[in-house]
Amino acid sequence: xxxxxxxxxxxxxxxxDRVTITCRxxxxxxxxxxxxxxRPGKAPELLLYGTYNxxxxxxxxxxxxxxxxxxxxxxxRLQHEDAGIYYCQQSYTMPYTFGQGTKVEI
Amino acid sequence: QITLKESGPALVKPTQTLTLTCTFSGxxxxxSGVGVGWIRQPPGKALEWLALISWDDxxxxxxxxxxxxxxxxxxxxxxVVFTVTNTDPKDTATYYCGRHIHGHSYFDSWSQGFxxxxxx
Numbered sequence: 001x002x003x004x005x006x007x008x009x010x011x012x013x014x015x016x017d018r019v020t021i022t023c024r025x026x027x028x029x030x031x032x033x034x035x036x037x038x039r040p041g042k043a044p045e046l047l048l049y050g051t052y053n054x055x056x057x058x059x060x061x062x063x064x065x066x067x068x069x070x071x072x073x074x075x076x077r078l079q080h081e082d083a084g085i086y087y088c089q090q091s092y093t094m095p096y097t098f099g100q101g102t103k104v105e106i
Numbered sequence: 107q108i109t110l111k112e113s114g115p116a117l118v119k120p121t122q123t124l125t126l127t128c129t130f131s132g133x134x135x136x137x138s139g140v141g142v143g144w145i146r147q148p149p150g151k152a153l154e155w156l157a158l159i160s161w162d163d164x165x166x167x168x169x170x171x172x173x174x175x176x177x178x179x180x181x182x183x184x185x186v187v188f189t190v191t192n193t194d195p196k197d198t199a200t201y202y203c204g205r206h207i208h209g210h211s212y213f214d215s216w217s218q219g220f221x222x223x224x225x226x
Contacts, residue, residue: 046213
């Protein structure tokens with residue numbers, strides 16, 4: 001299975017800050033990397049797919065980069081509603097695998 | 107608007123079969139490129155993908171659990187049924203279903219999550 005490692009495991013930042021979360025795959029996965037957010041009491045939400053594609057309705061403050069094995073999610077201006085746990089997921093090969101999560105506190 | 111909701115028992119005894127139903131609206135499982143998958147999160151652990159059923163009835167399972175898992179769809183009811191046989195306390199987790207989009211292979215809509223405890 002492809003192992004996904006996120007960094008950091010948690011972070012604390014202020015409203016308006018720029019925040020970056022990284023995700024490393026144990027093998028090359030092209031650009032098959034998706035990002036999700038889980039907020040308390042809510043369903044997980046898709047933030048980015050295919051490394052940098054923004055789904056309809058997702059704020060443009062989210063952006064993604066990377067290729068191969070190293071990826072990053074950047075929130076350009078942190079908002080209160082961005083608090084939650086962020087997960088990366090590889091879709092290059094089955095079984096799909098997720099990172100362990102990055103908890104973002106504001 | 108796309109919604110998905112799980113239903114089933116919140117508590118099952120070890121060795122019993124866990125059956126969960128995902129009832130969805132806002133899309134059809136007859137649409138090409140669409141699927142429904144199941145993902146779980148044991149307490150304190152990472153999300154774990156379990157199974158996927160596609161519009162063409164193709165079924166995929168996590169290989170390490172394949173012998174215990176089954177997934178099926180009822181397109182007339184907009185439901186996907188997922189079973190885990192011979193349950194163990196390690197199957198205690200919050201279970202999610204999600205709409206899967208082929209190509210980039212992502213889950214673009216998720217259910218709220220359904221906690222299941224396996225305990226005698």
